[in-house]
Amino acid sequence: MIAFEKLSAPTRLFINGDYQDAADGARFDNINPATGQSLGTVARGTAADVDRAVAAARAAFESDAWAGMAAGDRERLLHRLADLIEHNAEALAALETYDTGKPFGDARKVDLPMSVQTLHYYAGWPSKLRGETVPVRGPFLTYTLREPIGVIGQIVPWNFPLFMAVMKLAPALAAGNTVVLKPAEQTPLTALYLGNLLNEAGFPPGVVNIVSGFGGEAGEALINHPDVDKVAFTGSTRTGQHIMRQAAGTLKRVSLELGGKSPHIIFGDADLKSAMRAIGAAIFYNQGEVCIAGSRLFVEKPLYEQALEAASQSAARMKVGDPFAEDTRIGALVSEQHWKRVDEYVKLGVSEGARVVAGGGPAEVAGGGYFYQPTVLAGVRNDMRVAQEEIFGPVLSVIPFEDEADVLALANDTQFGLAAGMWTQNLGRAHRVARAIKAGTVYINAYGIMDPAAPFGGYKMSGLGRENGEEGIAMYTEVKTVWTGLK
Ligand code: NAP
Ligand code: MG
Numbered sequence: 176m177i178a179f180e181k182l183s184a185p186t187r188l189f190i191n192g193d194y195q196d197a198a199d200g201a202r203f204d205n206i207n208p209a210t211g212q213s214l215g216t217v218a219r220g221t222a223a224d225v226d227r228a229v230a231a232a233r234a235a236f237e238s239d240a241w242a243g244m245a246a247g248d249r250e251r252l253l254h255r256l257a258d259l260i261e262h263n264a265e266a267l268a269a270l271e272t273y274d275t276g277k278p279f280g281d282a283r284k285v286d287l288p289m290s291v292q293t294l295h296y297y298a299g300w301p302s303k304l305r306g307e308t309v310p311v312r313g314p315f316l317t318y319t320l321r322e323p324i325g326v327i328g329q330i331v332p333w334n335f336p337l338f339m340a341v342m343k344l345a346p347a348l349a350a351g352n353t354v355v356l357k358p359a360e361q362t363p364l365t366a367l368y369l370g371n372l373l374n375e376a377g378f379p380p381g382v383v384n385i386v387s388g389f390g391g392e393a394g395e396a397l398i399n400h401p402d403v404d405k406v407a408f409t410g411s412t413r414t415g416q417h418i419m420r421q422a423a424g425t426l427k428r429v430s431l432e433l434g435g436k437s438p439h440i441i442f443g444d445a446d447l448k449s450a451m452r453a454i455g456a457a458i459f460y461n462q463g464e465v466c467i468a469g470s471r472l473f474v475e476k477p478l479y480e481q482a483l484e485a486a487s488q489s490a491a492r493m494k495v496g497d498p499f500a501e502d503t504r505i506g507a508l509v510s511e512q513h514w515k516r517v518d519e520y521v522k523l524g525v526s527e528g529a530r531v532v533a534g535g536g537p538a539e540v541a542g543g544g545y546f547y548q549p550t551v552l553a554g555v556r557n558d559m560r561v562a563q564e565e566i567f568g569p570v571l572s573v574i575p576f577e578d579e580a581d582v583l584a585l586a587n588d589t590q591f592g593l594a595a596g597m598w599t600q601n602l603g604r605a606h607r608v609a610r611a612i613k614a615g616t617v618y619i620n621a622y623g624i625m626d627p628a629a630p631f632g633g634y635k636m637s638g639l640g641r642e643n644g645e646e647g648i649a650m651y652t653e654v655k656t657v658w659t660g661l662k
Contacts, residue, residue, distance in 0.1 A: 176279070176499040177269040179207075179214060184270055186217045186363075188224055188387060189370030191231035192380025198223035203389070205363065208276035208507040209498050209544040217363050220388035225355065225396035228384035232326040232353040233402055235381030241353065246301035253298035253349060255376040260341075261291045263372065267365055271337055272498045274362040276507030276544065277461055279499050289625070290341040293643075296627035297345035300648050304350060306655075314661040321652045323351035324428060325404035328397040330390075330418075331366070332410045333359035333509050334464040334567075340366045342642055343407050344383060345627075350651040355384045355403070357394055359410075361509050363387035390414065401425055405651070408432070409466075412565075412591075412636050419639075430640035430650050432466070433633055434565040435593030437614065438586035439469030439622060442579075443477055445598035449620065454482065454571070455489025457596065457622040459549045462505050463517075463569035466637075467594035469622055471562055472573045473582050479575040483532055483553050486571055490533035490549035496540050507544040508568060514545035517568030521550055524561035529572070530554045557585045565591070579604060583611050592634025596622040615641065 186202075187194040195218075202216035220228075235241050260267065268282035275282075306319035327347045331339040336358055347354050358366035366385050373383050386393050398406050398421045405428035408418050415431040422429045439457050441450045457469030474482040498506035508514045521535055534548030547569060555562050555572035562572045576582040586595060596618035599605050609617040615632045618624070625631060625643070632641035640650050 177265065179273050182266050182270055184364045185367045185370060186215060187367070188218045188220050188228070189367060189383075189385040190224070190228045191384065192374055194370060197221065197388075198227070203360065205274070206361070206510065207273050208361075208509050209542070211511070211543045211545065214273055214364075217367070217387050220357075220386035220393040222392070222396035224386050224388070225393055225400060228355040228386050229326055229400050229402050231381035231384055232355050235379055236323070236325055236353040238379065238381075240379040241382050242351070246304075249301040249349065249351070250298045252376050252378055253294050253345065256372060256378070257291045257294035257298065259372040259376055260287070260294065263368075264291075267337060267368060270364045270368060271362075272506070274364045275333060275336065275509055276498055278503045278506045280501065280503075281461065286335055286338045290338045293338070293341050293627040294345050297349040297648065300346070300349040301351070304648065304652070309656070316659040316661055318657050320655040320657060321350075322655055324651060324653050325352060326402060327352045327354050327651065328400065328403040328406045329354055329356045330394055330397065330406065330408045330410065331356070331358055333362040334461060334466070336362040337365035339409050340369065343409070346642070346648040347407070347651045348382065350648050352651055353382050355386060355397060357386050357388065357397055360387070360389050398422065398427075399424070403427060405429070407650075415638070430642070431638045432631075432642060433593075433636060433638045434567075434591060435466050435468070435633065435637050436471060436563065436565055436589050436591045437467055437469050437594040437596070438471045438473055438589075438612070440473045440582055440586065440595070440597040440608070441475060441478060441482055442597065442599040442601070442604065443475040444600050444604075446600060446620070447478070447481075450598035451482065451485035453596075453598070453622050454486050455493065455549075458571040459490065459493055459505060459569045460623065462508055462547070464509060464567055465623070467616065467623060468567075469596055470566065470571060471557070472571055473576050473585060474573060475582075476575045476577060479573070483551065483573055486551045486573060487533040490551050493549050495538040495546050495548060497542065505549060505569060507540075507546050509545075511545050513568070514547060517547055517566055517570060520561055520564070520566045520568070521552070521570055524552050524555065524559065524570075524572070527559040527561065528554060528556075529559065529561060534569070557588055563589060579608065583608065587611075587613050590636045593637035594618070
């Protein structure tokens with residue numbers, strides 16, 4: 176375990192290549208959720224700081240240093256940033272653990288490699304992004320250009336702070352945009368740390384600016400700023416709706432990655448060993464603070480008791496504890512407020528008629544902190560609030576079903592459409608169900624995998640647009656059509 180003080184984490188805003196105090200000097204307390212104690216304070220950016228950051232991003236966008244940079248040089252910068260993150264992986268994983276309460280092993284083995292891979296993946300794109308010639312009628316040469324959009328405001332949540340930031344930065348920069356990034360107030364540290372690495376990699380000042388602060392202050396300033404061309408957001412559906420409304424004023428481009436309530440289906444013809452083993456990880460990984468968590472487990476009736484047992488055993492086996500301890504599988508929830516929300520949902524489920532078969536309350540961990548037991552609810556109906564609303568914690572609802580038609584109706588009976596998973600050995604059924612489910616990602620005999628090459632995003636109220644892959648970079652471009660008369 177690396178002592179927090181040894182990490183020398185930057186805690187000031189990163190604007191135009193420099194760490195700076197907020198204009199009014201304000202700072203806020205940053206809490207370590209595994210202890211409930213303060214990690215110190217962080218600069219609290221407000222509208223004045225967002226103004227400065229947007230101005231720096233605009234100047235960088237228009238500058239020859241960035242706009243005139245050869246695609247191949249932009250690729251090298253992105254690869255270098257990936258290498259620097261890899262080089263600083265221990266420190267970044269430790270910071271992520273202090274900030275979020277997640278297990279250090281997960282941060283080190285998942286968040287960090289995913290961030291590095293995402294940067295390397297998008298580093299390959301600048302020299303491959305290109306327009307087309309268009310076969311129009313008449314004596315014209317007509318072609319398209321793919322241009323960057325401009326200044327992008329990026330707002331990210333607290334569950335995978337560094338990875339979410341990189342997932343947004345990489346395609347935006349690969350396409351030639353400049354960015355003002357606002358990390359979540361609970362977890363500003365790894366994003367702010369990037370400032371030094373961006374400088375070291377050689378990004379011109381102003382290309383990326385990082386403004387820590389509150390959603391209602393820095394966030395609002397960013398989504399309403401007249402000189403921000405696009406807002407890319409990951410977070411709750413509620414905030415996403417608000418952003419879309421606000422963006423209408425200046426017709427900002429908007430892309431949204433929002434909540435989920437993903438169905439995870441076990442058919443009677445599944446490879447039961449694999450299916451039963453997958454249940455726990457699909458919901459409890461990262462304390463259940465995962466937008467694609469398999470939070471509604473649908474089980475074909477004859478397997479219901481067996482699945483309940485497997486889920487309960489998995490919950491009981493997962494050690495909740497000190498995020499830096501090697502055998503810890505589940506760390507602390509991100510904040511006291513979020514802990515209370517999760518606990519209220521469990522109580523609500525019970526009052527709606529569900530039965531707690533594992534967990535169901537606080538986990539006692541020496542040193543305090545906001546720990547919650549992995550929890551399994553039986554006797555849940557799909558129309559209960561615990562099955563319809565996103566809990567974003569380690570709480571699984573288990574629901575029996577009759578047959579394929581029944582489970583399809585249940586799986587799609589939700590406002591969300593982010594992900595879905597199923598276990599079956601029947602190939603025809605697997606692809607039939609994959610087509611019928613309204614979700615941006617469907618897993619067959621797997622759950623929860625992501626890759627920078629694979630598009631990711633939501634149907635319905637789970638979002639707008641797709642991140643990752645070619646779709647992910649296309650979202651950061653404008654298409655311009657150029658006509659030339661040939662006569
Ligand atoms: P949230 O309240 O929507 O916050 C997300 C981000 O938006 C934070 O940086 C937040 O700042 C900022 N924000 C809040 N209000 C704002 C406003 N009025 N204007 C501009 N920015 C504002 O979400 P959360 O509860 O922290 O995060 C959990 C949610 O994120 C879950 O619902 C989860 O499903 C979703 N999520 C989705 C994905 C995905 O890829 N689809 C991934 C991860 C999480 P503050 O921190 O200061 O509030
Ligand atoms: Mg924190």
